[in-house]
Amino acid sequence: MVGMSLACSLASMPLTKHLNVAIIDSNPALVNGIRINKQDPPDPRVSTITPATTSMFRDIGAWQYLQPYRHAYFDQMQVWDYTGLGYTRYHARDVDKDSLGCVVENKVLQSSLLLCIQNADFQKRIFPSRLVSMSLNPGLKSKQMDGISSEISRADLAKLHLSDGTCLYAKLVVGADGSKSQVRELAGFKTTGWNYSQNAVICTVEHASENQCAWQRFLPAGPIALLPMGDNFSNIVWTMNPKEALDRKSMTEIDFVKTVNHALDHGFGPHPTSSLLGKGNIFSWFGAGVPTSGNGGFEIPPKVVKLASERMVFPLSLRHANDYVSKHVALIGDAAHTVHPLAGQGVNLGFGDAFALSRVIGEAIAVGMDIGEASLLKKYEAERKPANIAMMAILDGFQKAYSVDFGPLNILRAAGFHAANYISPLKRSIISYASGEQRLPLFT
């Protein structure tokens, strides 16, 4: 998805639409097309798209292909935990916006990007195979002054060998091939990271009526998130330890629905009340004169009626490439960084990378530079790395803060909930940052 969005972005800008792009992906859907039936049950693999990503999609002309299919905007979000000590309710109104985000099935995103690129007046060729090996020419050697042979015209390009035997030459190789990136491996980029001792269970569920809010409850073993998908469906992302994940995947559907409702409702702890210390608490002093989030009070999430898809389990980890770029190579998306799903930010960081890289490429072409040059690719890295690392650190911090059930820490977290709920500038900052409007979490 992220790689395709880069291609679409390049196709949409006058400075870059003349570029020749090869898309290497063994997914047969790219060649055969992705057929989506509106009556299909919703896929469990979804992404939450921030408003910033939505506007980037609109800029490249891909959003129009998405609109006929199921997607759901949500303008409210509630976050709380099992201790019952606090909660935060966010509303898009707090930042004068219409929505906090949009939940879309991945296949719908892929299909819209594919249609966008197919309909663009752009030289692209899809190679339905895999990258096997790659050699990146290190550059000009100064000794080659005399006796130059004609082969040298290919000397400053990257050479790629594909699994079907094709050999390609390129000025720039963009690795958008996910967390187990082959490009990253072949280019020799080192990574830092660790595995979370958690797996995520992903599935789609159905309610009796429309769900219009995003819900996230932090439980002792990990958060459970309920994301609205439209048509009374919601997506569940439930993080827990691997053994429980296996249990939950294999138990019967009825039992699973029961445990989900239990987890969202009274399970593990009480509901939070509206205020921690009664009417005259210090936080209401901060919140004086500030519009409260619409409904204000805590709400119980809608009950799940039945399971609407298979249950999938994924291991969770944090991984970050130490460098995103070197001569002729750049990494974007999960190839560069993998994060915890607890805030739905992962793919949005990826799209941010893609659009930043395409802009940097455009600027380079404007001044006649070779797009494979390390100095210009470093500009992309300098733009995205700090933003991505900041987000990763925050998410990791949350993940760690919520994995400990320890009295004083619980109170601190509760205080955090209250602060986020009642201190309006903080809330606005949080929403703004999570919506992708702010690149770094600086409270300005």
Add this chain to the structure above:
Amino acid sequence: MASKLLHRVPWLLHRVGAVSAPLKYPRTLSPTLAAFASLRLLSDVAPRPLPVAATGNSPPASTSPAPQFSGSSEKFEHNAKSSSVRSSLKDPELAKFSAIADTWWDSEGPFKPLHLMNPTRLAFIRSTLCRHFGKDPSSARPFEGMKIVDVGCGGGILSEPLARMGASVTGVDAVDKNIKIARIHADLDPVTSTIEYCCTTAEKLVEEQRKFDAVISLEVIEHVADPAEFCKSLSALTIPEGALVISTINRSMRAYATAIVAAEYLLHWVKEMAGFVHNPLTGRWSLSDDISVNFIAFGTKKGQ
């Protein structure tokens, strides 16, 4: 030394044929800065009055470098003969450049500041040339169909991007090693392999009667023995209504003085000028209004 050069300036101004108006400040300079610039430049020496017989009678640049003037013609003819020697690179400079020629394309080597500055210079050139020639600035190859000469091209750091922007580029440099390096590097990419590189001087090109739509000479003038002559040659290489871009970035006192001379010469036809400012924190160069030492100037040659 500076005064000797300065007294020739009024004659040179006329030679280019752009002198009828009084000193005109480029539109992009802020008024205070423009005032400051004129003060500093004109306080050195008052320009001599123009020879009366010469007005309106200058021959077109393409025929010969020696004008028909009363009074100063002999002196000038003598100068014209040896101009190719006078305007060329000083020997110590030649040796200095030869020694580090291998490192031209090492973006972390001795030419690193130039590599860092390159995108900024190119942005200025792209914007001024597109505006002057009416080219589409959002095109990937706006200079398609234009002939540009890069005087003092070195390893081709400027010539290659210009070729990528669509221009037919000729790169000349007095140091043979530079030309060799430039040729090898340009041949790595089919787009840049069309660049014509010659080890020669601007004066020789003038003798060959070469003409270009745009003449660009960046960071050369401070290395040249006779900057005024050099400017004259550059102007001779430009077609009428063509463009000329000159910059100077050297920080030595000598260079400062020659920059003043060049600036006075240039200010008479300069349309746009910008300073280069280096931010030590980010290591980035950007364009600004501050032209006190480093500047790049764009001007056009009036049609005859």
